[in-house]
Amino acid sequence: MLTDNIRHKKLILWGGVTIAEGSNHNGDDSSKNLGKSRIFTSKSLLITLIGTLLGGLVFGLVGYFAESGSLAIPRLEPLFAAPYGSVTIFLIIFGASLGSLIASLASAGKLHRDEGAEETGAGMNLNKWFTWGIAVLTAAIILSAVGYIWILSAAYGNGSDQDPRIGYTMKNVQRIPGDTPAQVGDSMVEIYATEPLEIPADPVAAAVMAPVASARNQTLVYGAEGGGQGNMDTLVEESLSLLGESSVIVIISAEEPAYALPAAYTAAYFRAPVVPVEEGSIPQSLQNSLEKGEEKVIFVAAPERLLSDQFLEELEAFGEVNRVADENIYRHALLWARSRWGNFGWGMDENFHFDAYYNFVLANPETPEFAAAALPLAYQGNYGPLLYTQSGDLNDYVDQYFWRLSPDFFDFPSDGPFMNVKVAGNPESVSYNAQARADLALEVRSFKNQAAGASGLALLGWSWFFIGFFGAIWALFIMPKRLPYSSFYSRIYWPMAMLVFGPVGVLAFLLAYHERPVISTGHMAKFLRPPWARALSATIMSSGIGMALMIASMYLFQFFGLPLLRTFEFTSLYWLGSPMTTIMWLIMVIPAVIVSSLFYMGPMMADMREMKYWGGVKKAFPVVTLSMVSASIGMFVTAWYVMNWRGWMSGEDLWLWVTPLWISASAGFFVALIPNYFMVKAGWKEGEM
Amino acid sequence: MIKPVYTLLAVAVLTVLLILGYVSAWDPQGKPLDISTMQNKELLELTGSTARLSGEDHIQTAIAYSQTIYAAAQDKDRPGAVVLVRDDDPATAIATTRLQHMPVNAPMLFVTENGTVLPEETRKELERLGPEGVMMDNNVQVYILGDIDRSVVDEVEKLKLKTRTIYASNPIKFAEVLDEYISVLESNHRQIVFIASTDALEYSYPAANWNAHMGDSFAYVTPEGVPEETRRILERRWPYYPYIYVFAPASVVDSEIMAELSQYGHVQRIPGNTPQEMAVRWAGYKDSGHKTSWLVGYRPRSVGWGYAEPGHNLLLANPEDWRVVVPSGVLSHMGKHGFLILTEPDGELPDVARFYLQVIQPEPIYPSQQVFNFAWILGRDVSNETVRELDGLLKVSSPDNGNRSGLTAGNNSSLINTGNNR
Structure with missing residues (x-):
């Protein structure tokens, strides 16, 4: 051998x-x-x-x-x-x-x-x-x-003492001035300088009126002093009469408005009426609206716990009913940001986005009043959907969503795309660190070298x-x-x-x-x-x-x-x-x-x-x-x-x-x-x- | 022989000990920000598509830029280093911005009193930033540039920060010394060379911002001609030759100097008769083509922002105070990566900027495909009216009052599609 x-x-x-x-x-x-x-x-x-x-x-x-x-x-x-x-x-x-x-x-x-x-x-x-x-x-x-x-x-690594900071503004995330929801409401007027539409300090009322303000090119002002004290039925009727032509109706539960708001952001941009209901009763104004005109598509932005499946069956008499909700409030907001049905819905899918410029509003679901006060961000300026986070650290689902979205450049970083977030809430509601995490995730990076990612x-x-x-x-x-x-x-x-x-x-x-x-x-x-x-x-x-x-x-x-x-x-x-x-x-x-x-x-x-x-x-x-x-x-x-x-x-x-x-x-x-x-x-x- | 399990354990234990060692070297966890969100809201005023960045004075304004880019809330949003420049030496500061680019990755902060005093605010910001150190140069954390007093170096080192001094007695010389340092860092002399006149610095502000973003070479000419230092910079591109871009109108750098420069390589003048005009023309400028080539390989040249479509961001500044403009390079370097646009001295938008902004204004489209523009407003010398006007030119055009509401008729059957359409 x-x-x-x-x-x-x-x-x-x-x-x-x-x-x-x-x-x-x-x-x-x-x-x-x-x-x-x-x-x-x-x-x-x-x-x-x-x-x-x-x-x-x-x-x-x-x-x-x-x-x-x-x-x-x-x-x-x-x-x-x-x-x-x-x-x-x-x-x-x-x-x-x-x-x-x-x-x-x-x-x-x-x-x-x-x-x-x-x-x-x-x-x-x-x-x-x-x-x-x-x-x-x-x-x-x-x-x-x-x-x-x-x-x-x-582990993230330790952060510095932030005492010398002038304020909360970061390169990809800014914060709406306002330590209370009413202050956020006031800031909206300063930011957009359009005609105000004053509403009471009630997140459900804000959800109902945001599409109205959007259609009238007005800025919704949350909790303004002396802001219209009309009862909910009147507001809903006003909304349905203005937006009755919409082929979509968004149903929310009057309880736990944190579930309603992500849908309200979508409805505000797409100018679809938002109607709060209670389990088992369909308001007369809604019945009237559903019965006339073309058949509508009804989106229900509440989990089974708030509006039951039986109740949804009752609604089906009036049109196609779809529940768009997740019991997990963070995933619930993501679901609304991600989905699109025909020409309704943001459609910001993190896995199939190319050269997308997305803007988001970030708030804490425990303080939905801030998210409600920031509703004009859904339809004015650099607009976009609402996402939720807990206070301390950016929510895991949102963090993962942001990292997947994080913009890539191919020739020069200035080519974009760019993403931006605005935080609504005080530091107890959304911490500086949660804000900084979003800022890091959404930085534009070279496709091949994501640096931190x-x-x-x-x-x-x-x-x-x-x-x-x-x-x-x-x-x-x-x-x-x-x-x-x-x-x-x-x-x-x-x-x-x-x-x-x-x-x-x-x-x-x-x-x-x-x-x-x-x-x-x-x-x-x-x-x-x-x-x-x-x-x-x-x-x-x-x-x-x-x-x-x-x-x-x-x-x-x-x-x-x-x-x-x-x-x-x-x-x-x-x-x-x-x-x-x-x-x-x-x-x-x-x-x-x-x-x-x-x-x-x-x-x-x-x-x-x-x-x-x-x-x-x-x-x-x-x-x-x-x-x-x-x-x-x-x-x-x-x-x-x-x-x-x-x-x-x-x-x-x-x-x-x-x-x-x-x-x-x-x-x-x-x-x-x-x-x-x-x-x-x-x-x-x-x-x- | 040693049993494999002991080897494995030994490696595991030693690995854990080493990692604990690295972690123990972290600075202690600092206090996150918990001031009122209303504090300084005028200094950081927002509109739908803009945000102002300013401080009480130019020292704080530079710090505001630094704080915007580097949150320092975790390890990976700290800068590599900080560049310190004198607040009375604009020509050195303008030449310095190229150092802020990768791999250094640094904001620019000020030293006062003819380069002898490290202001309290700057010192605090250095501590807040806790720079990571530039891996490519001995983990240097602070660059001290130009003619700055030794006492400032000592004071920075007292903060336990590693320094690198790049000294020169005047800005023309400084440009050469810095160019040589960066060439060692990159083991290459950058072929793109920007030329400004020491006589009319405001024309070069847009080049300074570009350089924080791209890190190209920078040199000066004077009304007398091309100084010896600049000639040497241009010659050192050998065996290649420089591509020279002049940021000054003919009234400042005459055709004789241009001819002089043309002996060294490709020379172009950025168009524009005023600093405002030149800034706008530079935003749309793109010179592409040959840079370096061999038998088979090549590196192309792509000089200038060259934007004529929506989806880009800008910085708006009043050119009156260079100390508000030049440190903004860090905003071109990271985040929105904006180019610089200048207002008239009275704080109004120039017409040339209005026309340009119309070119890049976004058209409305379905939100998942919508493109947006954004602007940083630098300092306090841009009036609210100007910001409002700019906001109108940046935001998605013609707020469409048409029917956004829901689905078009006849589309209902194929309505429910939660799939991956966009």
């Missing part, structure tokens, strides 16, 4: 090794056939596949329900800045990786070494503790870096990362279980390689270990592989740890601030001082080469060739340098291209951070394969561990 011949030559090249007939797999004293390595049995493979499917299904369902707006994922709302579907795709990949990890580890049977086969690398020594310790530290730095992105997003590109990067992350844990446990002849070093660098190379690392692992004959050469076991697979294994060996070290040091430098030297300013070498070019390369590659030579490749080569430690380091240094330099060239060129030319640049605490780094790391791996192939051919390294 070809492989055997090559291996044979190799064994002779090793010199000091006591193998005379390398191709002889059995019966030989020093080279013993130990069978084939097998990571999966057909049973464990089946269980693993089931785990993959189950994990993907469960997490995928969570993603689907979250994206369709029926489930809120609190504190991770910024994930929804990515396009529709991407959170689901990410969660499917996350769940499938996690499921396969659990199923595979649960189903893998433990293999043992043959009696008499020597313990590879024997016990721990100081150098091995260093090797292990550095790997643990490097992995922890990388995981803390990526973990912090999630922690920071969920996650872009589709970022979620692809995270999918890639999590495959590697779960793969690393898997390798950590599966190697002692299924590959009893794997060495101390390979059990460290394979998990590390998966962590930084993601699916590429997982695939390389399967190619390197699946069904490979294992032989014992006396002092250690070897996996027999064709040359390309040996190059693969050798590349992982020399660049897995090195790449992890490079990513870890990159993170630490970003965290503490990259060095910038002004030394070369005003010369043609000014760019030498730039953090993005030479300096970064040096601080990433040099420590990686040194650590890798001293604690990984060095002792490993010494072990394999039965040399002294320093002999191994000397052998390893050129091999590591060549590997790391080529890997870093692949990595830097890719990183430079995607960051400078494709706009993937990101800070170390933002969602997009992983994508360019992990993709560049894999690019580095593929570049490093080339010299490694030749090094394996030349016998500088073996790739048989």
Whole structure:
């Protein structure tokens, strides 16, 4: 066999090794056939596949329900800045990786070494503790870096003392002046300067009269002193006589006006009459209006608790009846903002919006009077629907809705689109922090880099990362279980390689270990592989740890601030001082080469060739340098291209951070394969561990 | 060998400890704002499509801009840094706005008394902002620019903020020093170069706002000609060449200076005989084409806002006080990303602005597709009447009194469609 011949030559090249007939797999004293390595049995493979499917299904369902707006994922709302579907795709990949990890580890049977086969690398020594310790530290730095992105997003980070603020105005959210609903009402006149329509301090009256004011081009003034004290029946009659032509009628419950107001905002813009009713009684004026003219469509903006299904059946005598309501008041308001029926309804669907300019009013459902007083915002100026939030933190559903809406720019941020919110309420009703959250979510961002939010590109990067992350844990446990002849070093660098190379690392692992004959050469076991697979294994060996070290040091430098030297300013070498070019390369590659030579490749080569430690380091240094330099060239060129030319640049605490780094790391791996192939051919390294 | 579970535990514990370490470095949680919403409502007056941003004086007005953009209520709405400039050196401040752009991401605040005093309000705002630090330059949090006294640097550093000083004795020199710093930061010399005259700075206000938004190069000429510093800036674009845009009419920068500049690269003059006219023409200006190209690749040029359709935002300022105008660059940099329009010195809208605003006024359409305009009103020197007039020109045109009410006849059968139509 070809492989055997090559291996044979190799064994002779090793010199000091006591193998005379390398191709002889059995019966030989020093080279013993130990069978084939097998990571999966057909049973464990089946269980693993089931785990993959189950994990993907469960997490995928969570993603689907979250994206369709029926489930809120609190504190991770910024994930929804990515396009529709991407959170689901990410969660499917996350769940499938996690499921396969659990199923595979649960189903893998433990293999043992043959009696008499020597313990590879024997016990721990100081150098091995260093090797292990550095790997643990490097992995922890990388995981803390990526973990912090999630922690920071969920925790928000502390805000400053806001004492020096002049007021509440923010770039995407302003606040209507008014600590009471009546003051908000007064502010409406100042804001719109149109003819006022004064109404009493009653949210139901405001809901009824807003469409009237809208049709007459007036500004509704809530709770104005001496504002019309007419009883509700008169107001409803006035509304029905003015807006009787409308083909839509909105029915609200006179109780709990918080449910009525989102519908009133819609009705005010579309000039449809709003009629408050009580369970079981249909007002005469409404009956009259419904009986004459064309058949109307009736929208009921109250949950079953307030107006029962039986009552709705009674209404059906007069026309088509639709309940548009959700018991959850926050979702109720979102339902009205999102929906559209023919030419009625805002239709601000967060998942299918392109270049939309939406404005919203934000109020607290516990103080619906503020929302009622701000009703002119539904039909004047930069108008839009009403959304609700609790006081302390922006409501999860609304936050998720805003992040999904968050405008994307494609050429310049000034191109838009833009979104804006106006808050109605005092700070007890809607806090400064809830306002600031909306302001952050609705900022216009580059499509590919949502900065504080996650872009589709970022979620692809995270999918890639999590495959590697779960793969690393898997390798950590599966190697002692299924590959009893794997060495101390390979059990460290394979998990590390998966962590930084993601699916590429997982695939390389399967190619390197699946069904490979294992032989014992006396002092250690070897996996027999064709040359390309040996190059693969050798590349992982020399660049897995090195790449992890490079990513870890990159993170630490970003965290503490990259060095910038002004030394070369005003010369043609000014760019030498730039953090993005030479300096970064040096601080990433040099420590990686040194650590890798001293604690990984060095002792490993010494072990394999039965040399002294320093002999191994000397052998390893050129091999590591060549590997790391080529890997870093692949990595830097890719990183430079995607960051400078494709706009993937990101800070170390933002969602997009992983994508360019992990993709560049894999690019580095593929570049490093080339010299490694030749090094394996030349016998500088073996790739048989 | 070490059991895998110990390795996993060791990594997990160390990861958690490291994250706790990062979190412990956060500043303590501050008090959220709970003042009356009525407070300062004249300074922050709203209309349907505009909002005023102003303070009691120019120091506070600059702070109002900063507070509008950076809520500092959580980690991600803080700036990267703050740029501090003297309040009596407009030419340096105008040249500085390009630094406010990414990756620095900074508001502009003032230092008073010939650059010797850090005003109390500015100090408080620095503390409120708690800048994150510029990752690309040692996590610098405050830039101190131009001829500012060392005592101010010391005072800022006493707040435990990391500083970077970019010093020059005069604005012409400053433009060159800053250009070189930014070139190191970006490892590239920006090819787009804006030229203003030290003699007529008000023409360059719109360029200053653009630069906070795009970060292009900026240099000065004088009535005497092209200074040595500016020549060096233009030469340093080598191996490429500069695209030069001059923000001054022929009465300020004559054809001789223009010819002089043309020796270095592509030169254009932004049209307009008054600062008001130039601001409007710049809002509609777009010069596209070649910037850099190689055998196969290229980077195109796209200079100017170039807007002639609705859906954009603007800043309206009275040009009389530069200290109200120049710090507004941060409003072009984030949020509404508005371009600058100037009133007449008496605070009225110029006719040229009225015509332009008609060009970009939105037409009414179904609300899910409606496009809106918005404006920030800068400072207190724009009268309420002007704001009212502007509001009328910005809002969706001709408030349609037609039949919005509900569905058109005959549409009822296919009425209920809660799907994804829009």
